[in-house]
Amino acid sequence: MENSVQIAGLHFAYPGQPPFISDFSLKLNPGSRCLLVGANGAGKTTLLRIFAGKHMVGGKDVVRILGQSAFHDTSLTCSGELAYLGESWSRAIGCAGEVPLQGDFSAEHMIFGVEGVDPDRREKLIDLLDIDLEWKMHKVSDGQRRRVQICMGLLHVFQVLLLDEVTVDLDVVARMDLLSFLMEECEQRGATVVYSTHIFDGLESWATHLAYVEDGKLKQTYTFPDIFYTLDRPKTLLRIVEPLLRAERKHRENVAASGGGQVKSAMAETSPWSSRRHMAYYR
Numbered sequence: 001m002e003n004s005v006q007i008a009g010l011h012f013a014y015p016g017q018p019p020f021i022s023d024f025s026l027k028l029n030p031g032s033r034c035l036l037v038g039a040n041g042a043g044k045t046t047l048l049r050i051f052a053g054k055h056m057v058g059g060k061d062v063v064r065i066l067g068q069s070a071f072h073d074t075s076l077t078c079s080g081e082l083a084y085l086g087e088s089w090s091r092a093i094g095c096a097g098e099v100p101l102q103g104d105f106s107a108e109h110m111i112f113g114v115e116g117v118d119p120d121r122r123e124k125l126i127d128l129l130d131i132d133l134e135w136k137m138h139k140v141s142d143g144q145r146r147r148v149q150i151c152m153g154l155l156h157v158f159q160v161l162l163l164d165e166v167t168v169d170l171d172v173v174a175r176m177d178l179l180s181f182l183m184e185e186c187e188q189r190g191a192t193v194v195y196s197t198h199i200f201d202g203l204e205s206w207a208t209h210l211a212y213v214e215d216g217k218l219k220q221t222y223t224f225p226d227i228f229y230t231l232d233r234p235k236t237l238l239r240i241v242e243p244l245l246r247a248e249r250k251h252r253e254n255v256a257a258s259g260g261g262q263v264k265s266a267m268a269e270t271s272p273w274s275s276r277r278h279m280a281y282y283r
């Protein structure tokens with residue numbers, strides 16, 4: 001089976017900045033739901049934007065989505081096969097560029113303005129996200145605007161969806177229903193979702209993979225449900241990720257205290273999607 005997401009030895013630096021993303025590799029099969037987690041500033045948004053083809057990196061083989069180069073093959077995003085939903089209050093519709101979700105527009109105007117959409121899928125999403133088509137975009141709450149943004153982002157039948165913490169404003173029911181919808185999309189038709197989030201509620205039974213990013217590097221990878229059998233830790237995602245975040249913070253403090261010298265990471269030698277016991281500490 002061809003990987004739907006294949007990242008091979010990715011390196012990246014923002015212009016005028018030192019190297020940031022370093023030797024990042026990741027392979028996901030169709031149907032995967034991969035959580036991208038890490039501390040603030042770890043590089044999750046940067047990675048998702050690179051996967052979405054928004055930054056040019058290395059050669060054509062470094063970031064392959066559905067067998068194509070995410071940056072070079074613009075048909076991937078134009079067709080909606082590769083979809084990216086990020087923090088900003090806007091939505092790139094096909095090749096038309098970013099459409100601001102504000103101004104005196106109604107939800108109906110925004111949603112029905114997206115062309116080439118299956119009407120049944122549209123109705124399903126409007127219902128799922130409990131959208132009132134008469135909402136005026138300049139008068140709605142953050143969560144209501146977010147629902148419209150998500151609806152527009154999912155109207156086209158995607159094969160790979162990159163979600164950059166867009167569920168943060170949603171109420172619990174909307175978030176759970178959205179996650180169920182995405183799970184169905186993955187299980188029934190082999191879509192792939194990479195989801196960066198700091199909110200772990202309900203994700204234990206949703207995700208298939210967990211990728212922990214630290215300082216632009218892929219530090220830990222796990223598969224579900226192995227993660228719960230192989231780690232001697234409570235069976236919630238929060239209790240798995242929290243020690244990793246605390247160890248990382250401790251590591252930074254140690255480095256600062258030792259004047260920036262090398263502190264060896266006990267997590268550095270693990271292989272991708274390992275189910276071995278990992279030791280989340282530094283010495």
Ligand SMILES: Nc1ncnc2c1ncn2[C@@H]1O[C@H](COP(=O)(O)OP(=O)(O)OP(=O)(O)O)[C@@H](O)[C@H]1O
Nearest residue numbers: 014015017020038039040041042043044045046047
């Ligand atoms: N356009 C930019 N130019 C230069 N540096 C940037 C730019 N965008 C982000 N960075 C830097 O890259 C690093 C990673 O940022 P990024 O937004 O990818 O992190 P993140 O893991 O998504 O964080 P968070 O959890 O806070 O959203 C940060 O140090 C940030 O300051």
